[in-house]
Amino acid sequence: MATASEIAAVGVIGAGQMGSGIAQLAAGGGCAVLLLDADPTALSRAVVSISASLRRLAAKGQLSQAACEDSIKRIRCVSAVQDLRDADLVIEAVVENEDVKKKLFVELDKVTKPSAILASNTSSISVTRLASATKRPSQVIGMHFFNPPPVMKLIEVIRGADTSDEVFAAVRSFSERLGKSVICSQDYPGFIVNRILMPMINEAFWALYTGVATKEDIDAGMKLGTNHPMGPLQLADFIGLDVCLSVLRVLHSGLGDNKYSPCPLLVQYVDAGRLGKKRGVGVYSYGHRPSSVRP
Ligand code: 3HC
Numbered sequence: 420m421a422t423a424s425e426i427a428a429v430g431v432i433g434a435g436q437m438g439s440g441i442a443q444l445a446a447g448g449g450c451a452v453l454l455l456d457a458d459p460t461a462l463s464r465a466v467v468s469i470s471a472s473l474r475r476l477a478a479k480g481q482l483s484q485a486a487c488e489d490s491i492k493r494i495r496c497v498s499a500v501q502d503l504r505d506a507d508l509v510i511e512a513v514v515e516n517e518d519v520k521k522k523l524f525v526e527l528d529k530v531t532k533p534s535a536i537l538a539s540n541t542s543s544i545s546v547t548r549l550a551s552a553t554k555r556p557s558q559v560i561g562m563h564f565f566n567p568p569p570v571m572k573l574i575e576v577i578r579g580a581d582t583s584d585e586v587f588a589a590v591r592s593f594s595e596r597l598g599k600s601v602i603c604s605q606d607y608p609g610f611i612v613n614r615i616l617m618p619m620i621n622e623a624f625w626a627l628y629t630g631v632a633t634k635e636d637i638d639a640g641m642k643l644g645t646n647h648p649m650g651p652l653q654l655a656d657f658i659g660l661d662v663c664l665s666v667l668r669v670l671h672s673g674l675g676d677n678k679y680s681p682c683p684l685l686v687q688y689v690d691a692g693r694l695g696k697k698r699g700v701g702v703y704s705y706g707h708r709p710s711s712v713r714p
Pocket residue numbers: 472475479541542564565566567569570571613648649654658662
């Protein structure tokens with residue numbers, strides 16, 4: 420199994436916002452990156468956004484021009500899981516669906532070299548259950564990045580029931596090599612951050628739903644009163660209301676306490692397709708809004 424300094428090739432699966440950000444970080448950390456997505460359009464979009472983000476850092480003097488161009492060159496786009504056969508570490512950032520992730524882990528277990536570490540960027544799905552889909556549960560681990568990955572300083576590392584001490588140590592050091600602080604969570608619903616963050620977001624929806632205050636005042640209250648960079652409703656739009664709802668459902672079913680029951684307003688917004696910033700409308704509007712959605 421590779422130690423942190425031996426992690427030279429990193430596979431990243433999923434070229435969405437999280438996958439692109441993770442690929443950027445790994446390339447910036449000197450790794451050869453294989454960015455995998457079945458959708459060629461998603462891959463081209465990711466390369467454009469990673470290049471723009473790195474060149475912005477170079478323009479601000481936070482990265483030399485040479486380092487910027489070298490990082491871009493270190494990223495290779497691929498379209499099949501077999502292309503990850505030489506990766507020392509694979510980080511998946513695909514859709515938050517347990518069946519999809521498990522199927523992927525079964526495939527990864529077959530095609531990657533025996534020493535490879537398999538990590539999931541899951542925000543709430545059990546790492547132990549994902550690991551059980553493989554024949555190498557001691558080499559499966561959670562690496563939970565925060566959006567936007569290049570900016571946020573944290574990686575939450577989740578140990579599955581069988582994750583070995585060696586794999587945990589390698590992933591911790593590798594995360595630090597990417598310039599991140601690490602916290603370690605055992606494998607319980609929502610881990611540390613979402614266990615605490617999502618009930619706050621849910622409570623903000625309850626406050627809006629029950630008419631305590633306007634969305635603007637709820638957000639201003641938390642921004643200015645507790646120094647959060649975004650208010651909880653704005654943050655929910657940024658994360659995606661569907662993601663918030665899915666994490667709350669994992670907390671509710673996994674911890675069996677009604678305090679995690681999602682607010683009906685959040686459920687209704689998701690039912691209406693108001694998924695947040697990515698859809699142009701959530702709690703707030705960001706331009707085009709489908710006509711079926713009421714103000
Ligand atoms: N990629 C790279 N850099 C980015 C970026 C991106 N996607 N978005 C912003 N940045 C950089 C900007 O270039 C800028 O850099 P500079 O200060 O060196 O010029 C810096 O970040 C600040 O950006 P902006 O000036 O455009 O905007 P803000 O000051 O409003 O910051 C923000 C934007 C960093 C997103 C800030 O609002 C913030 O921290 N919000 C909270 C984000 C948060 O809580 N994320 C975690 C969500 S929970 C999660 O992801 C877990 C999941 O499981 C749900």
